[in-house]
Amino acid sequence: MRKGEQTRAAILDAALELASRDGLEGLTIGLLAERMQMSKSGVFAHFGSREDLQVEVVREYHRRFEDEVFFPSLREARGLPRLRAMMNRWMEKRIQEVTTGCIYISGAVEYDDRAASAVREQLVHSVGMWREALLRAIRQSKDEGHLKPETDPHLMLFELYSFTLGLHHDARFLHLPEAVQLTRDALEKTIQSYQTPAAGANGSVTQPAPPATTNLTSQQTDSR
Amino acid sequence: MRKGEQTRAAILDAALELASRDGLEGLTIGLLAERMQMSKSGVFAHFGSREDLQVEVVREYHRRFEDEVFFPSLREARGLPRLRAMMNRWMEKRIQEVTTGCIYISGAVEYDDRAASAVREQLVHSVGMWREALLRAIRQSKDEGHLKPETDPHLMLFELYSFTLGLHHDARFLHLPEAVQLTRDALEKTIQSYQTPAAGANGSVTQPAPPATTNLTSQQTDSR
Numbered sequence: 502m503r504k505g506e507q508t509r510a511a512i513l514d515a516a517l518e519l520a521s522r523d524g525l526e527g528l529t530i531g532l533l534a535e536r537m538q539m540s541k542s543g544v545f546a547h548f549g550s551r552e553d554l555q556v557e558v559v560r561e562y563h564r565r566f567e568d569e570v571f572f573p574s575l576r577e578a579r580g581l582p583r584l585r586a587m588m589n590r591w592m593e594k595r596i597q598e599v600t601t602g603c604i605y606i607s608g609a610v611e612y613d614d615r616a617a618s619a620v621r622e623q624l625v626h627s628v629g630m631w632r633e634a635l636l637r638a639i640r641q642s643k644d645e646g647h648l649k650p651e652t653d654p655h656l657m658l659f660e661l662y663s664f665t666l667g668l669h670h671d672a673r674f675l676h677l678p679e680a681v682q683l684t685r686d687a688l689e690k691t692i693q694s695y696q697t698p699a700a701g702a703n704g705s706v707t708q709p710a711p712p713a714t715t716n717l718t719s720q721q722t723d724s725r
Numbered sequence: 726m727r728k729g730e731q732t733r734a735a736i737l738d739a740a741l742e743l744a745s746r747d748g749l750e751g752l753t754i755g756l757l758a759e760r761m762q763m764s765k766s767g768v769f770a771h772f773g774s775r776e777d778l779q780v781e782v783v784r785e786y787h788r789r790f791e792d793e794v795f796f797p798s799l800r801e802a803r804g805l806p807r808l809r810a811m812m813n814r815w816m817e818k819r820i821q822e823v824t825t826g827c828i829y830i831s832g833a834v835e836y837d838d839r840a841a842s843a844v845r846e847q848l849v850h851s852v853g854m855w856r857e858a859l860l861r862a863i864r865q866s867k868d869e870g871h872l873k874p875e876t877d878p879h880l881m882l883f884e885l886y887s888f889t890l891g892l893h894h895d896a897r898f899l900h901l902p903e904a905v906q907l908t909r910d911a912l913e914k915t916i917q918s919y920q921t922p923a924a925g926a927n928g929s930v931t932q933p934a935p936p937a938t939t940n941l942t943s944q945q946t947d948s949r
Contacts, residue, residue, distance in 0.1 A: 522838065602838060609898040610834040614746065614826060625899060656914075659907040663891030667883055670890055674833040675849060683883040690880075694918065 509547045512537055516558050517565075521602040525555050525620060526611050555620045562604050563627040570594055571634055580645030581692075581700055584638040588661060588688055595665055596681060599672045606669050632658060647700040660691045733771045736761055740782050741789075745826040748835050749779050749844060779844045786828050787851040794818055795858055804869030805916075805924055808862040812885060812912055819889055820905060823896045830893050856882060871924040884915045 502510070515536050520528045530551055534541045548554040574586040595603070605628055612621040639657050642648040648657075664687045671680035726734070739760050744752045754775055758765045772778040798810040819827070829852055836845040863881050866872040872881075888911045895904035 524834075600838075607834050609894055610748075610831050613893075613897040614824075628899070653910075655903065656907055656910050659891055659895070660888075660911050660914075662894075663887040663911070664884075666890040666894055667887030669837075670833050670886075671883070673837040675852070679879065683880055686877075686880050687884050687887070690884075690918070694914070 505547075512539075512544060512547055513557060513561050516554060517561055517604075518601075520555070520558050520562075520604050521598070521607075524607045524611050525558065525604060525624075528555060528558065530554070552619055556623045559604065559608070559620065559623040559627055563630070566594070566627075566631065571631070580638075580642045581647035581696070584635075584642050585692070587635065587638055588692075591665060592668070592681075592684065592688070595668050595684075596672075598669070602673075603669060606666065632662065635661065646697060648695045649697055652695045657691065657695055661688065664688055664691070729771075736763075736768060736771055737781060737785050740778060741785055741828075742825075744779070744782050744786075744828050745822070745831075748831045749782065749828060749848075750835050752779060752782065754778070776843055780847045783828065783832070783844065783847040783851055787854070790818070790851075790855065795855070804862075804866045805871035805920070808859070808866050809916070811859065811862055812916075815889060816892070816905075816908065816912070819892050819908075820896075822893070826897075827893060830890065856886065859885065870921060872919045873921055876919045881915065881919055885912065888912055888915070 512533065516528060516533055519532060519536065528551070530541050530544050530548075533554075534544045537544065544554075548557060570587065570590040574583055574590055577583040577586040605624070608620075608624045609628070612618070612624055615621055635658055636654050639648065639652070639654040643650060643652055643654070664684050667687070668680055668684040671677045671683070677683075736757065740752060740757055743756060743760065747756075752775070754765050754768050754772075757778075758768045761768065768778075772781060794811065794814040798807055798814055801807040801810040829848070832844075832848045833852070836842070836848055839845055859882055860878050863872065863876070863878040867874060867876055867878070888908050891911070892904055892908040895901045895907070901907075
């Protein structure tokens with residue numbers, strides 16, 4: 502990585518931290534320059550404008566989200582094991598974010614009634630991509646026979662997504678110690694309400710082959 | 726109402742509108758004075774400080790919430806009819822707030838990682854009172870035999886509360902046209918998962934007396 506790229510990455514890292522704490526609208530070039538011990542013009546040299554910087558912060562958050570939550574889940578078997586892995590990793594990230602904040606959730610409130618802007622657009626786009634990935638995993642779980650054929654993917658998505666909003670609210674705002682356990686229970690209750698008997702109580706699906714891998718996958722998923 | 730009280734009520738009304746739109750932290754005496762066409766010292770004469778004003782705005786929102794959502798629901802029969810009425814009225818308020826904003830939801834994000842303050846304390850207290858009222862209605866529904874004895878009131882509260890956060894998120898941030906219907910479906914699915922067979926498909930509970938009133942109540946609840 503060239504020196505310029507390293508500096509840009511370091512600025513972006515600091516910007517993501519500030520935006521998680523103070524919101525995207527709380528992010529200013531001045532604050533960032535102070536944090537980086539750089540001049541404002543030094544920051545501007547890497548990001549043309551405050552709005553460009555905000556958009557890049559959303560993109561960077563999305564990249565990290567995909568690396569931490571989405572891509573590792575693709576290693577799990579298609580269908581319910583993968584959907585469960587996505588939800589488990591997402592919950593882990595939410596639990597971390599109880600202390601650091603989440604720009605998707607704070608951003609959703611910051612930009613909910615604002616006029617169209619590049620930042621809002623990028624935020625809706627990124628959140629939308631994750632929701633599409635979840636929808637796809639739900640549909641694949643139906644195709645694999647892990648979820649009942651009458652499962653409404655949009656309703657299931659609404660339930661799962663709402664519980665992660667609830668976790669953030671109860672843990673971060675209300676400081677409820679039982680928030681994580683309640684979220685796990687609610688997610689499990691919802692998944693089981695859609696699950697077929699063939700998918701088993703723990704999502705360990707009997708598949709023709711390779712059975713050993715499938716069992717291992719299920720155990721890994723369960724132990725999280 | 727005396728002239729001074731009228732002015733105070735008018736300032737509070739404008740403050741609530743501004744805070745719903747811009748958040749409690751977006752509320753300034755200067756902005757409010759401009760909106761009221763008053764001097765800043767005129768506003769200060771009614772509210773000692775910006776923080777006092779913010780606390781009063783939270784209290785005023787809570788009073789209105791109780792008047793619109795909680796108190797009218799107490800007219801319904803104790804148990805599931807009352808719980809359903811509370812949820813229906815709360816949803817109606819959330820639907821209105823898709824355009825105006827909700828200081829409980831924006832406040833939860835604004836104050837989630839802030840140090841203890843009078844505003845945060847009042848916000849947590851007000852949200853907590855509403856959650857206590859919901860918990861009480863859930864417990865009464867169990868006592869009346871409308872909900873299964875194994876119902877975990879805290880889990881049910883988590884589910885119901887999360888769905889109203891999901892409604893706000895999907896309607897106000899993502900602009901999803903199906904958000905209201907999905908929320909209704911998710912709430913209904915949750916209530917039915919806890920409901921006893923005796924409580925009936927629509928929450929119309931067979932009670933010894935007076936049956937006519939009970940039926941009417943259930944119909945009113947259903948038609949909303």
